[in-house]
Amino acid sequence: MxxxxxxxxxxxxxxxFPYPPRDPADETQRLITGSPSQLDELNHYxxxxxxxxxxPFRALxxxxxTGDAAIMLAxxxxxxxxxxxVTYLDLSATSRSIAEARAKARSLKNIxxxxxxxxxxxxxxxxxxxxxDCCGVLHHLSDPAAGLQALRxxxxxxxxxxxxxxxxxxxxxxxxxxxxxxxxxKSSETPGDRVKIAQAVLKDLPQTxxxxxxxxxGDHLNEGxxxxxxxxxxxxxxxxxxxxxxxxxxxxxxxxxxFIAPFAYDPTLHLSDPKITxxxxxxxxxxxCAFAEQLTGSLKTHIFYATKSTRKGKSVADAAELxxxxxxxxxDPKQAATALRQSGQLNAELEGLKxxxxxxxxxxxxxxxxxxSQTRQELLNILTVLRTDMTPEAFDTAYDRLFRILNGLNLAxxxxx
Ligand SMILES: C[S@@+](CC[C@H](N)C(=O)[O-])C[C@H]1O[C@@H](n2cnc3c(N)ncnc32)[C@H](O)[C@@H]1O
Numbered sequence: 001m002x003x004x005x006x007x008x009x010x011x012x013x014x015x016x017f018p019y020p021p022r023d024p025a026d027e028t029q030r031l032i033t034g035s036p037s038q039l040d041e042l043n044h045y046x047x048x049x050x051x052x053x054x055x056p057f058r059a060l061x062x063x064x065x066t067g068d069a070a071i072m073l074a075x076x077x078x079x080x081x082x083x084x085x086v087t088y089l090d091l092s093a094t095s096r097s098i099a100e101a102r103a104k105a106r107s108l109k110n111i112x113x114x115x116x117x118x119x120x121x122x123x124x125x126x127x128x129x130x131x132x133d134c135c136g137v138l139h140h141l142s143d144p145a146a147g148l149q150a151l152r153x154x155x156x157x158x159x160x161x162x163x164x165x166x167x168x169x170x171x172x173x174x175x176x177x178x179x180x181x182x183x184x185x186k187s188s189e190t191p192g193d194r195v196k197i198a199q200a201v202l203k204d205l206p207q208t209x210x211x212x213x214x215x216x217x218g219d220h221l222n223e224g225x226x227x228x229x230x231x232x233x234x235x236x237x238x239x240x241x242x243x244x245x246x247x248x249x250x251x252x253x254x255x256x257x258x259f260i261a262p263f264a265y266d267p268t269l270h271l272s273d274p275k276i277t278x279x280x281x282x283x284x285x286x287x288x289c290a291f292a293e294q295l296t297g298s299l300k301t302h303i304f305y306a307t308k309s310t311r312k313g314k315s316v317a318d319a320a321e322l323x324x325x326x327x328x329x330x331x332d333p334k335q336a337a338t339a340l341r342q343s344g345q346l347n348a349e350l351e352g353l354k355x356x357x358x359x360x361x362x363x364x365x366x367x368x369x370x371x372x373s374q375t376r377q378e379l380l381n382i383l384t385v386l387r388t389d390m391t392p393e394a395f396d397t398a399y400d401r402l403f404r405i406l407n408g409l410n411l412a413x414x415x416x417x
Pocket of ligand 1: 062
């Protein structure tokens with residue numbers, strides 16, 4: 001479909017180098033999961049942990065590419081046994097065919113595949129949608145604000161979005177390299193020729209070059225030609241600071257409800273002087289996030305959830321609520337508790353930063369039971385009986401601190417059991 005979006009150059013790229021590169025045969029081995037849009041994660045951040053997936057749930061994956069989010073979401077919705085479905089929309093026919101083959105390999109029947117621009121979504125597939133995923137797409141549009149507005153137009157009033165756009169500081173060196181390669185490029189060249197020219201430059205980057213010195217960026221080294229093209233030869237690519245994300249989102253009459261992972265946006269984890277912590281805590285949340293982005297310099301992307309600014313009620317689940325159950329993601333509660341009892345220390349790496357938290361015996365007891373089926377109230381009842389030394393106050397302290405750490409690292413969410 002012809003749009004005013006400079007879609008032709010984009011189209012040429014994604015027809016030649018569908019991104020990310022995926023082989024449908026791998027679907028029998030593993031499900032790729034990630035942020036945004038894992039079901040428990042989006043439920044936590046958009047629906048206060050209270051979405052009932054046995055009711056109809058309509059999701060749109062805008063710019064679905066080779067299918068990661070559409071496949072993950074459709075599989076996780078199918079696993080609930082509910083009627084939830086996913087609409088996949090992309091400009092690239094090659095990417096769509098890979099995504100369709102992945103769905104077929106999994107026998108998923110709950111994805112509707114559509115071709116076209118997300119700018120035209122209200123005529124192609126008007127929704128409304130309870131949830132929209134748009135990951136790694138808006139920053140490639142000539143008018144990202146128009147793209148976000150087009151998506152907002154098809155979002156249900158009580159729904160939300162999971163988005164990802166590039167961030168500048170963790171991508172230090174990328175834009176200099178893009179600029180160098182643009183100045184060497186010839187318009188008559190094929191995408192394959194452009195990759196060869198880029199490789200010839202990359203192999204001789206001087207030691208001082210910012211891309212060479214940036215250990216956080218590796219798609220050009222690890223993701224084949226498609227990774228190199230997407231990172232360094234993209235026809236249209238811009239990065240957003242936290243403040244720019246906020247301006248983009250508020251400009252569409254929406255609000256950012258959380259960045260992922262929350263601890264990557266918390267500067268107080270790194271600065272020990274209480275005077276500084278006090279000043280940071282006095283800042284509006286978005287300014288604290290902006291401070292963290294500048295402090296760490298490690299963010300390559302911003303993953304975030306957003307709702308309409310008129311959205312009523314809580315969108316982010318509240319750990320204080322007694323009828324919500326904590327669920328770990330990517331961790332087995334028993335194994336994790338055993339490991340932490342031995343080490344006394346939770347070590348994590350977040351966006352290239354090493355973080356470490358001491359963990360108490362009470363916290364290990366709470367962790368062991370975080371299996372998504374027991375509410376905070378039930379955990380309190382069980383643990384104050386199981387452990388005679390655990391008072392309700394000690395439980396509250398352990399639960400609140402442990403959940404804050406695990407959620408901050410994107411390892412735990414809340415849901416109704
Ligand atoms: C970097 S890929 C990301 C794919 C996928 N969202 C993911 O995270 O794996 C960007 C995708 O956006 C698609 N795209 C770019 N502009 C678009 C538009 N205006 N409408 C729909 N899709 C678009 C491209 O064809 C490409 O498949």
